[in-house]
Amino acid sequence: MFRWDWCLVYALLPVAACTLLWRAGEVDRAGRGDWREFLVLAVLGLAVDLRWFEPAWPPHFAVFNKMLLLDTGIHGFILLRRLDGVGFDLRLRLRDLATGLREFAWYAPVAIALGLWLGFLRWHGVWPRPVLAAAFFFTFAFVAVPEELFFRGWMQNLLERRIGRTPALLVTAVLFGLSHFNKRAVHFNWRYVVLAAIAGIFYGRAWRRDRRVGASAITHACVDTIWGQWLR
Numbered sequence: 293m294f295r296w297d298w299c300l301v302y303a304l305l306p307v308a309a310c311t312l313l314w315r316a317g318e319v320d321r322a323g324r325g326d327w328r329e330f331l332v333l334a335v336l337g338l339a340v341d342l343r344w345f346e347p348a349w350p351p352h353f354a355v356f357n358k359m360l361l362l363d364t365g366i367h368g369f370i371l372l373r374r375l376d377g378v379g380f381d382l383r384l385r386l387r388d389l390a391t392g393l394r395e396f397a398w399y400a401p402v403a404i405a406l407g408l409w410l411g412f413l414r415w416h417g418v419w420p421r422p423v424l425a426a427a428f429f430f431t432f433a434f435v436a437v438p439e440e441l442f443f444r445g446w447m448q449n450l451l452e453r454r455i456g457r458t459p460a461l462l463v464t465a466v467l468f469g470l471s472h473f474n475k476r477a478v479h480f481n482w483r484y485v486v487l488a489a490i491a492g493i494f495y496g497r498a499w500r501r502d503r504r505v506g507a508s509a510i511t512h513a514c515v516d517t518i519w520g521q522w523l524r
Contacts, residue, residue, distance in 0.1 A: 392510025
């Protein structure tokens with residue numbers, strides 16, 4: 293079924309976002325962050341989190357909404373704005389793996405203890421399933437990389453230029469936590485928000501170690517995969 297309204301949304305939104313980002317690159321030579329960049333981040337983030345455009349897709353294809361908006365950001369921030377320090381490079385290094393696993397090892401005891409205490413997590417004592425590797429790679433590609441590119445490569449990166457490393461890490465982690473307020477619940481899911489915000493600190497640490505999205509995406513994918521297999 294073809295609809296002109298959705299066609300226009302997906303045709304005009306990327307043009308508008310990329311025009312703003314191109315203009316931001318022209319006026320913000322010092323790389324301090326421009327209001328246009330934060331406006332684009334807000335629109336793209338809210339469109340994904342509140343599912344503004346998902347009615348355009350059949351439910352089993354809704355992931356393409358996120359991927360198209362992600363492509364808009366990649367084209368605008370990296371190719372037009374030429375934002376440096378993003379770390380969007382899928383040629384993973386052993387150092388990315390080491391950093392990602394290190395932050396996962398530090399976060400896991402905190403998350404498991406707090407999650408079980410809050411009643412948000414429940415242990416499922418099952419053997420590893422054959423689909424574990426497939427679940428990890430799917431999560432890495434379609435969940436971890438898009439979210440880490442948005443929150444760490446773009447948002448935390450830009451906030452660091454304005455407010456410094458530690459405040460940027462904490463603010464981004466809080467916003468990352470709040471983006472989970474409507475996940476797996478009808479009302480405000482404060483337990484998910486708390487655990488996601490704490491996770492955001494470790495994801496942010498993994499990214500800023502070498503400014504590599506791949507490192508924080510490994511931490512993120514490990515957390516989501518272990519949670520999905522044994523703790524959901």
